[in-house]
Amino acid sequence: MASPSVPTSPPGPSPSPSANPEGFCALSPDDPAYRVFIDSLDYLTPEEVERVKAAVRFSDKAHEHQTRLSGEAYITHPLSVAGAIVEWHMDADAICAALLHDVLEDTGVTKAELVEHFGQGVADLVDGLSKLDKIEFASHQEAQAENFRKMLLAMARDLRVVLIKLADRHHNLQTMAAVRPDKRRRIARETLEIYAPIANRLGLNKMFRELQDTSFRLIHPMRAQVLAKAMQAARGNRKELLSRILESIRAKMDEVGILAQVFGREKSLYSIYSKMEEKQLSFSQVLDIYGFRVVVKDIPTCYLALGALHALYKPVPGKFKDYIAIPKANGYQSLHTTLIGPYGTPVEVQIRTEAMHHVAQEGVAAHWLYKDAEHSGADLQIRTHKWLQSLLEMQGADSSEFFENVKIDLFPDEVYVFTPKGKILALPQGATPVDMAYAIHTDVGNCCIAARINHELVPLRTELKNGDVVEIVTAAHANPNPAWLAYVKTGRARSKIRHFLRTVQNEESAALGERLLNQELHNLGVQPAEIPAAAWERLVKASGNRSIKDVFTDIGLGKRLAAVAARRLLAEDAIPIAATPGSLTIRGTEGMAIQLAKCCQPIPGDPIIGSIKKGQGLVVHTHDCPVIRKSRSHEPHKWIDVEWEPSPGALFEVRIDVEVKNARGVLAQVATAISDSGSNIEHVSMEGDPERLFTRLHFTIQVGGRSHLAQVMRNLRLIPHVVRIHRTRLEMEP
Template identity: 90%
Template sequence: MARSSVQPSPPSSTASPAAALRYEYPEGDFCALRPDDPAYRVFIDSLDYLSPEEIIRVKDAVCFSDKAHEHQVRLSGEPYITHPLSVAGAVVEWRMDADAVCAALLHDVLEDTGVTKAELAQRFGTGVADLVDGLSKLDKIEFASHQEAQAENFRKMLLAMARDLRVVLIKLADRHHNLQTMSAVRPDKRRRIARETLEIYAPIANRLGLNKMFRDLQDTSFKLIHPMRARVLGKAVQAARGHRKELLQRILDSIRAKMNEVGILAQVFGREKSLFSIYTKMEEKHLSFSQVLDIYGFRVVVKDIPTCYLALGALHALFKPVPGKFKDYIAIPKANGYQSLHTTLIGPFGTPVEVQIRTEEMHHVAQEGVASHWLYKDAEHSGADLQIRTHKWLQSLLEMQSGDSSEFFENVKIDLFPDEVYVFTPKGRIMALPQGATPVDMAYAIHTDVGNCCIAARINHELVPLRTELKNGDVVEIVTAAHANPNPAWLSYVKTGRARSKIRHFLRTVHNEESAALGERLLNQELKTLGVEPPEIPSAAWERLVKASGNRSIKEVFTDIGLGKRLAAVAARRLLLAEDAIPVSAAPDTLVIRGTEGIAIQLAKCCQPIPGDPIIGSIKKGQGLVVHTHDCPVIRKSRSHEPQKWIDVEWEPSPGSLFEVRIDVEVKNARGVLAQVASAIADSGSNIENVSMEGDPEKLFTRLHFSIQVGSRVHLAHVMRNLRLIPNVVRIGRQRSEVEA
């Protein structure tokens, strides 16, 4: 790589102002970009908010980046420096500090050139080097797939963003410029990058309140994925603009006149909905373009919050409001800091008119989100509040990153869900949750321990199932119990990434604990089969086993055995290899189970064994011990072909728990027969978990399929005996599946 002819200037933290101001560029130092280049001059002129010393540092970064990328060109044929310069230009528009501008100019040098992080730190300071490192991909690490690489890059970017918000702002500016210059990229790659932007980067921009960037990313991605649809829709919007010009002007004039009449000083202007939002509305609601009436909206910007509500009253006096279409985001701001009053009115000729009312400060935040913290010094209070909200969200990302990259990637995508519901705790605290969130999501949003221990919920003082979706304005009380644990079924309906991550973490931890306990029992059983008591084995033999297995502790060895990743028989023989001779095998012990051990020991769904059934166990890799009945049809083939995978198990004498079992009951079609059968099951001390039925063509008989809970095989026999006493019961039997569920 060609090195810069410019002598390194010291970082700003150590450079004196006088030394920085004396810094000059030698003649011919720029290769692709000349100092008199218009793009360069416009960029330098826009740095007027920085100090002279900082401008010198930025010029040095331009020169360094230009030299580093000297022999590179973009796919369009332009010199590569045009890209970093455009990204830095966007950062300058947000009036960010000199370190951020330098990092934007240098954001690709670690990834695409031979420059190291140490060189950047020496020349521009550790702050700039850390920002650039956070922006660089992990190209030097090999991944199994593009998805895994994408997930890991995404994780790195978000964790860097959690440490320094400037990372993601520069990344968004980088993605924005890349999208605008996609014409030379292969169509398939173009669509892939655009989809990734719609799925990830646009929602991040929205979550950070960067509304303008959010709309631009959506529209540009839409045009790259569906160029023809975007073109047709664009022409339709342009035509509608002409057709509705008179109507729009009439509405604008009416609003302005009303504001003047009531003495409110306001800026009133119309806004056109983005192509992507119009397209999304057409697709989701199956509308044609002519049916989308609200492609235009209006914005009223006033001086302060009380005036917002006065303006709302004036507008409702001017045009009739649509019931249920008013939203107060001033009293309850969105999670990204957005504040406005939203109302929909019935305008002239019955046209729905959307109006947003906000203050000047709210308008700044609505357009630029967290970037308004740098942009508008007069928005200091609002900016500080938004910084706190953003910091909390970023901290929640750090809490979610305990799993693998792909899991983290999915959790964050869930967390970027744009629509929200606002609910209240019993003490009146407002909580914002994603659309479709449940009490479990709210419990984990309050605290991890509350989520882990929740057993029920009350919504508006009524007990409801935990899978109930929350609605705006609900008062939600979480009921907890000290010894409760998360249920794996929660994963099927929770909506927040935080809840999903915490549930998985708990289950993974519990699974490993249970698997370790099972693995220890299996190894001890195998040692006893070989005639050795575990306490008799010297500690050196255990240490050799740990070392040979590649684990860090004996507990990890037990966990691997419990999960089926390692055979207990092999581990036992390896433990005894150092002894003079392996003892003569004794009669093999049988593993005693209760059936309620947890995730590590599972009762097969195909045959649903219950206490009293003759049983046999199989170690399944990654699942632990799976218990079947001896006569289960699913395992016949496996038992004969792979006998070494099966171990003898038996029930503990009095497990004292309930087990699920399926029974089929054939009955004559008679009035009240279902009630009679259900009553007999309940009288036998059994719970009905599920019931379904199917009739025969002649409608003489009905087959009832029950899933019931029993304590043992004896208990099941008692239930079936009571059912046979019902005159209308023709046939009864225990259901067996040929295929494992």
């Protein structure tokens, strides 16, 4: 029954009778719920039905001594979850997994037993659904992130995992009456934040709406009750108007000879509440509570029906959306139009084919449920598979980062943009050219330097709009900028940028760590080349790393002290330190592994000192930096001597304050003097005194070193209106 694009296991061996010698426990074979469930399996073969019955008995026996908080026998829950899976006409393996989804987590049953009785496929599905309770996490958030990661990666291997998980969450939400109110709200919020968006992303519209509405009722029961009463009242007040619109649409379809099903639909409670909250509207101001659907036989008829409706009622400009030509990422297809109905009432109408309607309601599950949606289902399976593959690409990140990236990717709204060759890309609302570059290919994103939108050069942080033609400009030696993380919207772009920055940081940190260790060895009077290979291997083994490069990286990132590593390398605890330890030479432009402190902004010529900060590498300060005064006296072992390379040949930022008399054109004179000194102005701000006699100008300028800064200051002192100049440092590190 399963699609070839979704892996199914070969039929496993039938469970041996000894697995359930007592048969049913809490459940009776005559139980009405059990009988209804078995009767609904009429699309399976007799052999598959027997496997499912065996799974019911196995689950019933495993949960024999467990009850739900409501007092019901536990088996009622797996049976309800399996019932939802059966409604989608899924295969026997998926139904068995739904029946057994809690046995690994809540009972003494092992995965090996499941493999033995139900086959590897069912065991893998159940394992993908089980939480990671046996691992200890630092926080609930970390546990949630890791469970979510495991579920999504299992889902990427087999889509049935998430369908069972959604059915499980749906039934849990419906049976929350006996759960503590705080826990009830937490589970409902988690559903709104994670599971409902996943259902939406997979096109499971019916499930999506039910998860949203049930969660809303659990989080805000009073608001939901008031809103439901208002909806009921509105339904009565507008009944005549809605009937009139419905009849006029049907009459128009008959008039133009279009065979169509026309029916009204009511917006869900949560979507109305969200609109009221987002746009600060009262209930009476939300006019599109009701809408209409027109279901026709084929795509050409959809456009004919659209024309007929526009002839019947005037369309609202800018409110037409063609999701047939450009489907949503979850496979949804329809024509949307908003019309001005009787008495000026806005009327939203969706026009679609029967197959599109199936996909709109059940998403990827339509592939199993409706054979007439085979083509749409196959197309949706390909789209979903691509999205799931992008999840696999993000799994290198830690759990919380992966969790964040995927949540970003579960976007509700999209913009559609074009490449210069006319290819359409769907991106989340607020996406930038950087997001598009990474959507095309990782290498395009990494080498992106600029973008043209509709043939005009724009900043990379520009938000894309529907219909934009976007050209990405690349350069062979360009690299991702950490600042991009502030405005990219897709999880893929965020994940790829972070991966690149981590790799670069590790490479730079490894080089720095090697230099620090070599310096320490020189201080101990040992040449690194003289140390035998066995000693290096001993150091790697003792540190728990895989290679000496990893040890260097740890030293460069401050996770390991170079002095300790050097002594361990020499296998000696007491080696005389050289009287004058050498200094580490830096250029100041090494990148992420060596950073110049923002508080004192050291420049070549300043006496400097360095501190290894965990996760940051070497941070360089001036000797007289006020920020490090206390740390230097209390933790001298954390500081190492650093000196400038003789010719760094680069520009460095430094802050200066210039106090001037208030006079016309004085700012222009100061800026000209700085420029004539060969320095760039990075930033300028000013503040005046209450009497308006003087103004203090705060500059951040670029200089080549201390002597260059002195030259800039000399030139500024030649200006008659300049009263005072001094270099500034921050008392606290920003």
